Amino acid sequence: MKTVLKTACAALLLAGAIGSAHAGDISLEHPWSRATPAGAPVGAGYVTLKNAGAAPDKLISATAPDVAGKVEVHQMTMDGGVMKMRPINGLEIPAGKSVELKPGGYHIMFMQLKKPLVAGETVKGTLSFEKAGAVPVEFKIEAIGAGAGGMPGHKGH
C-alpha cells in the first residue's frame, strides 16, 4: 500500500513537473473574473501566480483579445477611504513564492470591453512573464457580486 502511494506521489510529482514545464516554473491557480454590469467598459481578473523556480520571475503583460481591447496589470489600494488604481510596471513573483491577485489588491484589468462578462462563461487570454514567457489562462467568470465584502463564498480568493 505504501509503495502504491509512493508510486502515485512520484507519478503526480512527475506529472506536475511536466505540466509546469510548459510555463517554466510558473503555475496559475484558480483564475477567476467577475460578471460586469450592463455596458460596463471594464472588468477584472484574479489569479494566484506560483513560482516554483529558484529565480524570481515577473508578470509583464496580459492579453484577452476576445473580450478586451486592452489589458493591464493594476494595483488597487484604499487610502483613507479613497480608492486608487494604478497600472504597475511588472509584478515580481519571488522564487519559491506565490503572489495572489485578488479583490482589493492586484488585478488584471480588462479594458475597452467588447462584450459584457457573463457569469458561467470564461475569459481566455495569456499572461506573459519575463522568464516563463506567454502562459495561456482561462478566467472563470463568477457572479457579479463575487469577492464583494457582503457576499459569502469568496472570502478564500
Added chain:
Amino acid sequence: MRTLTRLALILWSAAALAAVAFAGLFWFTSGGPPTPAIGGPFRLKSQTGEMIDSAALKGRPYAIFFGFTHCPEVCPTTMVDMAALMAKLGPAAKDFKIYFVSVDPERDTPEVLRNYLSSFEPHVVGLTGTPDEIAKVAKEFRVYYRKTPLDGGDYTMDHSAFVYLMGKDGGFRNVIGYQEKPDRALEKLKSLLEKG
C-alpha cells in the same frame, strides 16, 4: 506634483474624517441629530434625464455613493452589496433610494448610467451633471476624487468609496465603509429607516 497631490488627498481624507468625527461628537453631546457637516443641497440629472433636487428628497432618508462606470471593483461590488442589503430589509426598504453620483461626468452620461445601473435596479438612481455641478456636490459631501491618466489617453478615477446615509431632513446620519461587515451595515440601514 506628486507630493502636492498626496498632500491634497491627505487633507481631503482628514477633512472627511474630521467631518464624520464632528458629526459623531455632536450626536453624543447633544443627544439629537447631528448637524449636516456632510451633505448639502444638490440638483443633478438622473439616468432617465429627470432633474433630482435634494429639496424634494426631504422627508425620506436615502443613501449616496460617489463612483463611476469605468470602475472594475469598488463600484459594482458596493452596488451589489447594497442590493443584497435592500433584499434583506425587504418591504421596509421598498422606496429607499441609493444615489450613485458619477465623479466621471465626461464619460458617464445619463444614457451610460441607465445602461450600467439597469443591473442594480430598482433602488439605485444614477446622478450626473456638469463637471462644476459634480465638483460642488462632491465638496458638500467631503468626497475626494481625481482623474488619473493611463497609457493611451485613457484615464481612471481615484475616489472616496463611502456610502453616506442621509436622514429625512437631509442631514448626515452614518457611513458604510467599503467592505464593511454586512451585519453592521444592515444595522445602520435599519436604524436609518426607523429613525429617519
